[in-house]
Amino acid sequence: MERRKTGGLSASGSVTPTAVFRYKQRHPLNAIFEPTSVAVIGATEKPGSVGRTVLWNLISNPFGGTVFPVNPKRASVLGVKAYPKLSALPQPVDLAIIATPAATVPALIAECVEAGVAGAVILSAGFKEIGEAGAEMERQIQERARQGNLRIIGPNCLGVMNPLANLNATFASTMARPGNVGFISQSGALCTAVLDWSLEAQVGFSAFVSIGSMVDVGWGDLIDYLGSDPQTTSIIIYLETIGDARAFLSAAREVARAKPIIVLKAGRTQAAAQAAASHTGALTGSYDVFDAACRRSGVLTVNRIADLFYMAEVLAKQPHPRGPRLTIVTNAGGPGVLATDALLSAGGELAELSAQTRSELDQILPTHWSHNNPVDILGDADPARYAKTLEIAARNPDSDGLLIVLTPQAMTDPTLTAEQMRGYATSTGKPILASWMGGAEVSNGRLLLNRAGIPTFPYPDTATRVFHSMWRYVSNLRSIYETPLPSLEAGSGGPDRAKAAKIIESAYQAGRTLLTEVESKRLLAAYGLPTVETWVATNEDEAVTRAEAIGYPVVLKLYSETITHKTDVGGVQLRLKDAEAVRTAYRAIVEAVREKAGSEHFQGVTVQPLVSLDGYELILGSSLDPQFGPVLLFGSGGQLVEVYRDSALGLPPLTTTLARRLMEQTRVFTALQGIRGRASVDLAALERLLVNFSYLVAEQPRIKEIDVNPLLASAERLLALDARVVLHPPEIKDAEIPKPAIRPYPQRYVQPWHLHDGTPVMLRPIRPEDEPLMVKLHETLSERTVYFRWLHLLGLNQRIAHERLVGICFIDYDREMALVADYQDPQTGEHAILGVGRLIKAHSGNEAEFAVLVADPFQRKGLGTELLRRLIQIGRDEHLERLRGDILAENLGMQEVCRKLGFRLQYSVEDQVMQAELAL
Template sequence: MQATRSRTTDPAHDVLRYDHQPLKAIFSPQTVAVIGATEKPNSVGRTLLWNLIRNPFGGTVFPINPKRSNVLGIKAYPSIGEVPETVDLAIIITPAPTVPDIVRQCVEAGVKGAIILSAGFKEIGPKGVELEQQILEYARQSTMRIIGPNCLGLMNPLTGLNATFASAMAIPGSVGFISQSGALCTSILDWSFQENVGFSAFVSIGSMLDVGWGDLIYYLGNDPNTKSIVIYMESIGDARSFLSAAREVALTKPIIVIKAGRTEAAAKAAASHTGALAGSDDVLDAAFRRCGVLRVYHIAHLFSLSELLGKQPRPKGPRLTILTNAGGPGVLTTDTLLIEGGTLAQLSSETTKALNQVLPPQWSHSNPIDILGDADPERYAKAFEIAVKDPNGDGLLVILTPQAMTDPTQTAEQLKFLAMQDHKKPILASWMGGAEVAAGAKILNQANIATFSYPDTAVRMFNYMWRYTYNLRGLYETPTFAASEDNLSTLETAKHLIDKVHSQGRSLLTEFESKELLALYGIPVVDTRMASRVEEALAAAEAIGYPVALKLLSETITHKTDVGGVKLNLTSAEEVQAAYEAIASSVAEKVGPEHFQGVTVQEMLKLDGYELIIGSSLDPQFGPVLLFGTGGQLVEVFKDRILALPPLNTTLARRMMEQTKIYKALLGVRGRPPVDMDALEQLMVRFSHIVVEQPWIKEIDINPLVASEDRLVALDARVVLHDPDTPEDQLSKPAIRPYPQQYVTYWVSQKEIPITIRPIRPEDEPMAVKFHESLSEESVYLRYAHLIKLSSRTGHEPMSRLCFIDYDREMALVAEYTNPETHERQIIGLGRLSKVYGSNEAEFSLLVADSFQRQGVGTQLLEQLLYIGRQEKLTSIMAEILTDNRVMQHICEKIGFTLNRVIGEPMVRAEIQLSD
């Protein structure tokens, strides 16, 4: 049976994991060396050593100081190499110039992890950068990982490890906190004591010389004691690593970020409309949306939201029901809800009827549900029971103001038991007031009902929760369209076009060339013809048919309208000739005749449609960024646009459009028919493929793209390339790895059946479900080492996590067969390669449909996985195979794997070395 089990966590199934955590030595060390330990009062070296010994963490501490025989009564050693035991964690507190050599000594001594608290590195300029490079060179000679430099250190409150120079130890809890600011760490720590917030980890990450956001997100994501991850961020660092880790972890644990620098000047605008509209903070928002991270804007909201997500289910929609005993707070709360993106739920007729039965006639008869100022606990309870069951509401907020007839404590007691039922929607409360409502608020909090002093704060939290749901849902909704894998000819033709422009020493494509590029990717363009003489313009106009438009043809001018280079609605030869001469004259007068290479003659479309803009420009951190919004000449005035990271699929394209004002118009408004949204989604997907597949493109936009009921057409397009002298390794790469087209192969089975072997796509989910439905129990058992019910394997969540991969951390291949009679495509085999976290090794898994076994499919999949492993510079690939699975063992041996029995388990370990 050609099936094997990988012990890496399979995104589709709950499988075992190797205990391979390179940061474990830092978070849970058994031996700690303090290099720079001292007894100098109020010094970092003394404070840190004292923190380690006064908070027992179950390990041994070794002070390192060449000038002392002991520090604080503990035997000291002159260097790390003279410590009698292998050190898990070295904490370095010496002057910056000494650190590289100390790191070298740590590597030679086999130290597993280091925290560099010292400052004086890249923050001081070139000298500091050089020191960092020296440190990295030494560290890369081993598997040692480094946090810092210029950081506070870290705490593991659950074990008692305090490897910081902070004045107190954090309270144990379930929040993993990471901060780029050591000063903010100490402030948060002080605040947490007052609010009784506990932490599973408390990390000051410093300048991220080695360990970055992605490493820590992965670590905390795998930590069973961490329920949520809270981040204070100043810079993104390795964008691809952050996005990859966050996207994987966010589905199971909320990641909440506050980012400093919102008011920094936006990234320098490029010459295009897209560049002018794309500010760096907006790009960061787009990145967070893409990976399911929730961004907040107030420090207090970080932990309130973390607590709330731990207590209450996420809302399934934006509709909130408000229950209150005071009209004023209800109205003010509604204002906040709507202004900040939420929706007021419309009460169903059944809910209104039920409320009429239990409330006084004067109740509001709408949402907010005002149950009046004399509401007693019983009235609150009855109204709550009805309101929480309303199918139109996605969440419920209960507001109480202390009035003469109000009993805040008893009302809380009544609601406590009702709210503890599984309503599958979040329940929030705002007991407004001070000492009078404190007891009631405490009762609600103890019942896991998040309680806020002010209702506007509560609705902000609800809106945050909905945004989090919305972002996550967008990650794993199954798309409906993907561009063909067989587009190598398109890639080559587009590359040839770009090479031709570069060979002429140009970086700006003409409008005609820009449209030619779009057309190669299936984006419809208006009929456009070049004319370098007036006679050619007249002939082109006659061929196209009047009316026509004339536009400047220039290899240097960015915006044609700025130099009088656009003439529209020309209805005769005389008008065309006059327009040609006017454009030539205007360009010569304003910028010089050398910028005039003629005109393009275009069909003057009479489309009753909407003008849109689709574009891309570069962000220094995230690479290419896509833009969509309202287009036309006033694009920068209206600024109705949204950004996203490429590549897109149809789900992401629709999500992108939903966040613009023009989206509602595109769906049809005031009797106007809707635009073909499916076609628009597919166009945006194709556009995103241009951006990720043609790295020489620096800026590109279509403005306007006219969208009407029956047609989409690019009226104007502009493409700017990188300078031809730019080294290829300096071209910007997408922060999210695009579909790896280079790994698509074609193969013929032993029974002469043509098979396509290619990386999996999100659109494959329906075929993946059918594949699993075809498997026998024996195949399932041999793959997973235990039987898994079909429903557990084929639900949307496990299937989407199988099909939605980032191609960076893992690679999944499908063997696809097309039935020649029915022309139905089906998956007949799945192969997966998953990197072992923190290493350059990977594990493979393999599964072949029963009806296609013993035809070489498994062998071919595994051969292709090995090829990919070599291309991705992996050092080794491994898996564990049941001893009963003789066929898989034979395949592995035939390909070159070595097999070894796993002691204590009915398993054989297969491993192959790919490189040294």
Template sequence: MPDSSSVPSDTTPTSDPSYDLVGSRRQPLDAIFEPKNVAVIGASESPGSVGRTLLWNLVSNPFGGTVFPVNPKRDSVLGIEAYEGIGAVEADVDLAVIATPAPTVPGIVEQCGEAGVEGLVIVSAGFREVGEEGAALERDIKDIARTHGIRIVGPNCLGIMRPPNGLNATFAGSMANEGDVAFVSQSGALLTSILDWSFRENVGFSSFVSIGSMLDVDWGDMIEYLGDDPKTESIVLYMESIGNARSFLSAARDVAQSKPIIVIKAGRTDAAAEAAASHTGTLTGSDAVLNAAFRRSGVLRVDDINDLFYMAEVLSKQPRPEGRNLTILTNAGGPGVLATDALIGGGGELTPISEDATDAFDDILPGAWSHGNPVDILGDADPERYAESLEVAANDENSDGLLVVLTPQAMTEPTKTAEHLRPYARDNDKPILASWMGGDAVASGENILNESGLPTFAYPDTAARVFNHMWRYSYNLRALYETPSLPEDEPGLPDREAAAGIVQDTHESGRVLMTEHASKELLAAYGIPTVDSPVAETPEEAVAAAQEIGYPVVVKLHSTSITHKSDVGGVHLGLTSDADVEAAFAQVENNVAEGFDGVTVQPMIDRSDGYELIIGSSMDEQFGPVLLFGSGGQLVEVYQDRALGLPPLNRTLARRMMEQTQIYEALQGVRGREPVDLDALETLLVRFSQLVVEQPRVKEIDVNPLLARPGDDGLLALDARVVLHPYTKDDDELPTPAIRPYPRQYVGTHAMADSEEVTIRPIRPEDEPKLVTFHERLSERSVYLRYANLMKLEQRVAHDRLARICFIDYDREMALVAERPTEDGDDRIIGVGRLTQQPGRNEAEFAMLVIDEYQGEGIGTELLRRLVEVGTTEGLDRITADILQQNHAMQRVCEKLGFEVVRGDGREMVQAVKTL
């Protein structure tokens, strides 16, 4: 039985995407960005007023629709008939722009809802920024808008422009130029400044948006909409606050692979860390966490306005570099040195010129060429020498990108050289940047290069800085679709039941600080090696434990209330006798007036051949749990060699965290020392992230030091500290990870007709090879019924396509695979079902495919039944699917599961709809 739907979530539909037999597929934000009719509520004729400027901008920049002024005190505004209220407008209004005093806005929103208005831009100020009274108004507006299904940009915003359509619903002084960059700003003042700057620099925009206070439409909504917008090639953001972190990350991770997202974020303070009691909390400032979030979502952060638009241009015109090696071609030594300093200072590297490239340069360049990188092709370089040198450099397998520098010298021909380089602008798989230094003499050549798609910069150090941004962007994107699933459980690991019991014991005692002994037990439950630490409540017990362990030993304070043991004289190292242990016990007890609950006795570990690391987790107000890895020990806050990440991790993401630290180089082996087992360290970090995700009652963890030594069993947690959320906080109030982890709750089994069980579970990144085999076993008929065309096998199994299918964001879609064991012991995927949430609506579309040999055995029916359960659990309003007319089997499955199947009059598609 062929189980399929015709509009998959992982391919481009062949039919009109707006086709719907039941209702409109229009994205809700279309009412704001693509309105047919607009009302200005608060339209005015007062010179210089916001209401007058809004109306004038709308009528003087025709967008193809009608503008309706709303002002109960006037019959007309600017010669246009005015209306007493939005309900009096005879036409259907898509967008209402509100410019009235804040206290009047809730009532106006109610009237808009009753009139069927779908989108609002509230430019009015006087809301949460003025205090609780304004915040209460916002809450009222949000409740009313939710009741009527209205989407809102603002309040306290400048409005929006849509230059390709001629829509100017702002009170800015001018209309932006048309282009392919979408600019969204949280600051209206900065928006107008950028607008002025864009006229001077001839920068154009597909959308120009002041997002305001984000009462409703937030960064995630904007990114999602602009990501689907064919008029937008890149998305540029000026951000002051993140708002809904999960919405932002989810949308950014989905869009960044196809369109660059570049952000400049105001504020770099670490004030959030000041009150932290843990080492981890001290090291994780709010801005550092934001950087980690940007890396994890594929967003590129820059520090100044010029870079913001440089990167938007470069990433839309040039391919992304594979690595950080840049080859610099120059006709003068000084500019090459400037570019080198900027490149190395920003983390990039000079390409080591290969032997083949060196030989090729020797053939075409004078003997006095630099014979290294930067490649100085000398001051008398003519256009042919530039072009030939560029070709050699581009073919060098060591190179990831090229920078061509030209300084105007007596024999230089800037315009002609640009003409010779024009063919290389787009016919290349490595980015090429240019710096034509000078003024009028090089302007013509710059124009030629820019028009051909080869970005130019006035100074070579600027170009090198841009290249550094490019390779970092590529580096982050490569891990973007590694949506982390949890690793396969080893026998007995993780022991989630034991871990939950350890946490619960401390929680039920009313304490938030877990003892070191319990903390280490919690780590051990997740497979993190810990040093044996028996608890001794008397000197005799301490001596007995030391004798059992063997001297030398360490004695540490055991306390349910004291955070850092060394601060109170609670740590004694290198004890070699019973007498030493007894004395240490007495000293610890004497040093601690309150909070003494005994001591732990541990073996004295030789640290001379290892490295002290720290791993930890603390809470960020916006992003929830944040992970830390870096150099540990007593000077951890002094060195501050650390990397942050968002849980959960997989191996790739764990390695990325390690690579961001300086200690990583030492861990690979330096000065004759053996390397640490980095694979084992990856696994440990992944397990640690599992603990953080699966034990939400845990607020903070420090493992410091984590000793890392060469060889097997070289990782050992010497000390651990765990703090829980207070017992006064209910489970449903606990923070959640900003990135949704693998949804284990949807893993289950299903008995087939032959009684053999198949596993049905959410898809994982590691499933890509299995999906290749899956597609190899499909017939042409099944492929056609699934995709509404005969997509070739090489297209279906292309890595980029399967990466997007396997590395999904479980907040945005859910894919279930049916997996059956084979005779050789492997598991084979025999069916895939997918739910993809529709942009801007609380509904999802499903898609289904089962390999031919298992069709007719109920796999498709079971997958769809579970997708419906998922949709219900996730709180969706309805599930839909477009199905080919001739796919009667899929239609019967849908009807069996309670879908309404709406059949058109001879149309290619039918639609199945289930309201949940």
């Protein structure tokens, strides 16, 4: 996938946009996938050995490079001159393949670094999978590799293939076919099985990678590499452990917008470690979290090995559906019914036939056709009937895709029917799938369809499952990048972060990691979540005083710094209508706690107004996943929350769009929209509440768990009736706390500033909801500014297209940073973006591209210089080594700004631009 191109400083007169910065560095993984020379360390002639097999694979599949066996005991291996060690080779090598005992590998890695080797594949086993001794060897490998620029795949892997370059650096018995699918597997055994299957199924690969234990190169590195590879159209992954979750999701979020990523994860039924006291933890399993993370990054998860390849094929060959509605055309009723069952069970929908469609079908089909979807065109259907039916059904406006089912009957010609179908492969603009049911009789028809780009399946239920997965993929991407409403930050009252931090610190000062109910509600309130009025009383008289101030009826709850769930110890008394009832309830709580937990756990009661539960009890929570960090939960709440288990998971931070998609995954969402005469809950307000809660979770890392249960939702209000917050123990350092898998909004870079003319602006990182403001910014740009920014005139409609602005506003703060100058008109209160400064980190090398753009009316007022100055500081904060950018030769003003800020400039004859570089 091509890197997004950015521009530079824009101003009238002498200061104009820079041209595009071009990453010219060779990708480090090219040394592994496109080597010009390879050393096989451990090459041997021992039959059946790994060293012999990998050497034979390299020399029997010429890849255009040189192969050097390394074996201190032999003068030659398989007829090829051998060398005793790397330093004895007659030339440097790009790639070293290591097939020696594990204990020898750390020293060999040190030799690779000394010899300037750029890539290594460690086939050897016997590392962390055998225990601490193996893990220690992996640490030594990492330490020695860091001393150079060596990238490593493995250990304990099958190796890598680049079939397009004819490179087979594995000990597999055969070479994969060339194609456009990038395959990455954590299991070497599965690699060999898939390879064997792919040869029979004629599936080809652009890369075939066994990733092993990921001592260095991980999922994120390989997704980045294959994402930038023009020969790879889709990426399929078999995954057992995630490793660096943030790197995986960052790479996947960037690549999935351009290329499908399909993942099969092993260990679906293995539950994550549970937080015993947490409702949220009890509802969160490891695969559930993984699936939520994939949805958030646009990755499609599947449950079957075959589906990995089915989805790679259909997403590459067929148009993507615009909705979930499928039209089924069949010449037999039974398969149509089975396909319908499978579709509806998966969550898909049958398309409704419009009146026009029915009328047109009536004119070409026999009287007894089904007159409904599935469209049963009867067993005597000839090829022409199939073709005409498909053409009419494709025009149905309520259909998003078509499945053509054929069963071989006496009057059926599977081959000629397939021939008729070929012309509709992509012409309808809707995905077309086929199920030619049978064996040898339909094989030629299947072959014709597959060659034409119409995927075929042996059974129609498989085809409907694949269609629904196509829609899931499209729907996930659409929801991720749908422009959200303005966030809490954009309003006048943002979160009180200082107050939240003070509440947490006060608990630590008191030696506690469990916040009291009062503290928990105050923490929620600091982030704008509505809570019920709550007062603490430490004796009967105080409880009565508080109750009378609030007004009857009231609720008394145990106030304890140690007890998690109050109802478990009889710590809740409801519907108290007078002072005597309050006194009785107070004494009852004291006695119940004394008997069930001990008097030392009683510190008083809280007094709250009795809130009518005329609404829906929801749960909103967060717990910690060891790989993905904080995970959000939303669903049906109340005392039976674990029984109903109606919940959905998401990763913080959320936008309003993502909050809505999270709610839509639950059954209770249907009720929230209003049923049986009830008015709908204010869903927009509930979205904002979820967004605010996600900010709290993402920005306060000392929080380990939160349960807001119940969160009362009705047409009139949203109200947190109870809350429970657990903190990480104080001895756990911030660096030891699992980070959010998606980097939160970088609040540290939000700072006020003034233009030279005194205009106040807020310099802050860009947000997804800034898309409308970016449209307005582009509307202010002159043709000259546009020309110098993009090196040609780019039309406004192109510049403000949603698909383009997605990449501008929906950024991954781990991979890039964009600062906007946000101006708020004091008269109207409306916001405008006056300029943008951006850093995009290189996938290889610790450096970044910089760019700055300023709206024409606000140029030459110091904004461009200030944005660039802050980008430099961000680069230092992010531990980058250098910034780079290109400037048009005639852009003397920008050159002056760069020189003033310490950049070194050099003219490139090849690109006809000034190249600016700053070492950080």
